[in-house]
Amino acid sequence: MSDTAVQVRGLRRVFGERAVLDGLDLTIARGEFVALLGASGSGKTTLLRILGALDRSDGGEVLVPEVRTIVFQEPRLVPSKRVLANTVVAMPRGAATRETGLRALREVGLGSHADAWPGTLSGGEAQRVALARALVRRPELLLLDEPFAALDALTRLRMQDLVGELCRRHRPAVLLVTHDVDEAVRLADRVAVLRDGRLVTDAPVGIDHPRDPAHPAFAALRRRLLGDLGVHQEIHRDPASPAHETHPSAPSPTGATLS
Numbered sequence: 001m002s003d004t005a006v007q008v009r010g011l012r013r014v015f016g017e018r019a020v021l022d023g024l025d026l027t028i029a030r031g032e033f034v035a036l037l038g039a040s041g042s043g044k045t046t047l048l049r050i051l052g053a054l055d056r057s058d059g060g061e062v063l064v065p066e067v068r069t070i071v072f073q074e075p076r077l078v079p080s081k082r083v084l085a086n087t088v089v090a091m092p093r094g095a096a097t098r099e100t101g102l103r104a105l106r107e108v109g110l111g112s113h114a115d116a117w118p119g120t121l122s123g124g125e126a127q128r129v130a131l132a133r134a135l136v137r138r139p140e141l142l143l144l145d146e147p148f149a150a151l152d153a154l155t156r157l158r159m160q161d162l163v164g165e166l167c168r169r170h171r172p173a174v175l176l177v178t179h180d181v182d183e184a185v186r187l188a189d190r191v192a193v194l195r196d197g198r199l200v201t202d203a204p205v206g207i208d209h210p211r212d213p214a215h216p217a218f219a220a221l222r223r224r225l226l227g228d229l230g231v232h233q234e235i236h237r238d239p240a241s242p243a244h245e246t247h248p249s250a251p252s253p254t255g256a257t258l259s
């Protein structure tokens with residue numbers, strides 16, 4: 001069996017006159033967690049959608065495993081199905097048992113919500129159901145498109161911990177699209193930056209978990225990534241003096257965020 005989960009070579013995607021992806025190369029090993037940063041409109045979601053077979057390419061080569069699942073920014077639950085039924089909704093008939101769904105719900109801390117309706121869940125709970133629905137199929141590739149972006153700061157940190165823990169346990173290959181530099185460095189084995197249709201950075205993180213944003217290696221990688229993203233101003237991170245913030249876009253509570 002190959003060690004490679006995803007192999008992309010020379011990928012092109014053109015909208016109108018603009019080649020949003022233009023000769024992009026990306027390899028993700030089995031079990032590897034890659035975070036993808038890039039300015040708004042740089043093509044991150046386009047790449048993710050192509051890997052998830054939700055969009056086509058206009059050239060190049062894309063090799064992905066068969067079992068791949070996606071978590072979007074919004075949970076996209078079926079309102080007329082209870083939580084348990086939502087969790088197993090995409091599974092093959094025979095595999096969609098109550099026990100399989102319950103196990104996945106317990107993993108995301110929602111074992112007691114199996115019979116609840118989606119409309120009664122908080123945003124964080126609904127997103128955890130979406131995560132359970134994605135993981136229950138035991139994907140070889142998990143595609144995460146800004147899955148924490150709509151959550152409040154505390155819920156976001158908890159979700160990041162949960163996703164990190166579950167991915168380390170189940171070891172799917174992961175591509176996480178995010179605007180949050182700290183989120184990328186906290187979670188990923190490698191962080192890539194997309195600019196002008198290609199990956200201009202592919203940086204291994206190499207810091208033990210749990211990762212402390214105050215760790216010098218964390219701070220150094222944050223600086224490098226912000227530089228690669230074209231953000232050159234120093235960020236003052238002292239929460240007691242927000243007036244010192246000089247970053248052009250406000251950082252998220254978990255770190256520096258691009259807009």
Ligand SMILES: Nc1ncnc2c1ncn2[C@@H]1O[C@H](COP(=O)(O)OP(=O)(O)OP(=O)(O)O)[C@@H](O)[C@H]1O
Nearest residue numbers: 015016020038039040041042043044045046047179
């Ligand atoms: N179906 C489409 N038709 C035309 N243009 C599109 C289509 N999908 C995406 N685009 C354009 O491609 C560019 C890249 O979009 P994409 O959503 O991939 O960027 P992104 O990096 O994910 O942005 P953001 O961080 O703001 O979500 C944008 O300019 C977008 O308008």
